Amino acid sequence: MSKLRLMSHNQWKCDTNQPAWEAQGIDCSATTRVRGFVQVFADTQPDIIGCQEVSAVMADKMIRYCAEDGQIYALLWGRDTPIVYRQDKFELVDSAFSLYPDAVPGFDGVFNNSQTKSWNIGVFRVKEDGKLFIFCSTHLWWKSSNPESKSYQAGSDEARAYQMGLVIDKIGEFQAKYNCPAILVGDMNANYNSLAIQKAFAEGFVHAHDIATDYADETNGHHSCGNHGFGPYRDAPFAAGIDHILLRSAPEGCVKRFDRFQPEYYLPLSDHSPAYIDIEL
DSSP states (O other), X not given: OOEEEEEEEEOXXXXXXXXXXXXXXXXXXXXXXXXHHHHHHHHHOOSEEEEESOOHHHHHHHHHHHHHTTOOEEEEOBTBSOEEEETTTEEEEEEEEEEOOSOBTTBOSOSSGGGOOEEEEEEXXXXXXXXXXEEEEEEOOOOBSOTTSTTBOTTHHHHHHHXXXXXXXXXXXXXXXXXXXXXXXXXXXXXXXXXXXXXXXXXXXXXXXXXXXXXXXXXXXXXXXXXXXXXXXXOOBGGGOOEEEEEESOOTTOEEEEEEOOOGGGTTTOSBOOEEEEEEO
């Protein structure tokens, strides 16, 4: 039986230090923050990381700094949604990547800002026992369907559900080919009760939080961290979270732990706390 730790990690795409940070004598450049991510990986020891909001500069530094620290990861490139995995534990069997389309049927406007919303799929074989599984990292459209929101764009909830359907269809193709479990992780910009997450449930996915046998974190895993600085962790429940780990066709009782990594040192690294599961396949 393969015991794995799988992570979803939005890293805040920012390569250079910002004026508001510099004025406070702190640094949010990729060089500084990626070294923080390397510490996160050293502290949590993930086997595979599904990333979001990762620039080419950040990806390069992540792999190099990990290697300098003795953590040997390989990169499956996928624009803003790369997958990072331990090449000593896994063989990459197959992969695919795609941007989400700009258009959403029935709604006007563009639903992929700067071509940053995408999915990235890897089919992995565990070297120790030959087990196969599909791992997908995704980042869905970000704006709000609430007319009172500063980020309002009509059709945003429907756009996320539409994108969720696209990635689920692609995962289904891989599951038909390889007949193995699938894990879908990412910043879905959608809470537990949203159209997008409910779409995944209707298509046979379950949330790792709901099936964890030993522990399930109840926080939402989000705080302010952006161009103007950073703040403390927010006191909000799990259902308000937008970073999810979903599974389909996984063995009963396989998820042991659903957790979020939220030490004090993480606050200036990204606004999204890494979410991870301990799973036995």
